[in-house]
Amino acid sequence: MTRTSWHITRTDSAFTLSRRLPARFDVAAETVLPAADPLRLAHQIRQDLWRQLQRLRGFAPVVEITAAGQGLRVRAGGQVAGRVPANAAAQITEVLENPARRARWIRHASRGQGTSLPDSRADAKDSHRIAAKIDMKSESAS
Template sequence: MPRSPWYITRTDDALTLSRRLPARFDLAAETTLPGGDPLRLAHQIRQDMWRALQSLRGFAPAVEIAAAGEGLRVRAGGQVAGQVPGNAAGRIAEVLDSPANRARWLRHAGFRPDTNRFESGATVKNAHKIAAEIDKTDESAP
């Protein structure tokens, strides 16, 4: 079975999904979400961010999700090999602030208001299966 091309780094209260190690945020935007499975959220956010910035040469997406009070703090962005356009962080912020995106991410992440906000259904054993399921769609599709 092929290995997922994404690195998943976990700490006690945070999860980082990145294309390269160590994850680097040359550009980033932040938001908060009420909860859900952090790995599923990270993959969904990464896909939408990639769609918005796929024309940015040398872009390697990264998403960090950390517990923050009653919800989750999301930092999305990544590493850029080259010049960063002035509007790139704004484009990421638009992706993060889109009500349609946020609703879809929370549905996909299984958010229920009565559950723990930072529990992931993914384990080290099945993370590649979840990533493969999420990555079934082509990233370069509009």
């Protein structure tokens, strides 16, 4: 059984994806990205952030996304149980500013926009039903 206990917190101005509540930034970096689906974007960033910092003891990733003009302001980092290494913020900045990763994130988070696919901001509990509906439509189109 997979662990899917990611906490999604939405306010009028921000979207936050975190492993623990309350979300806490012991270390963080920021960037601005073009407009895209915040849930898909947050998960992609979280995955790459975890891959980079998984050796940091007690690290729990947090990604916060807010609207910034025509784009999105992303603050990524997380909670660390213990001492935060001096190079942790630089490692996060390296992940956020990597051109190949940024292109992949935007490509993934923009997928399906402008079509009749369901909004991926739906609660995570409904994602299996949404996927089943999409699969049923593709199978019945013969």
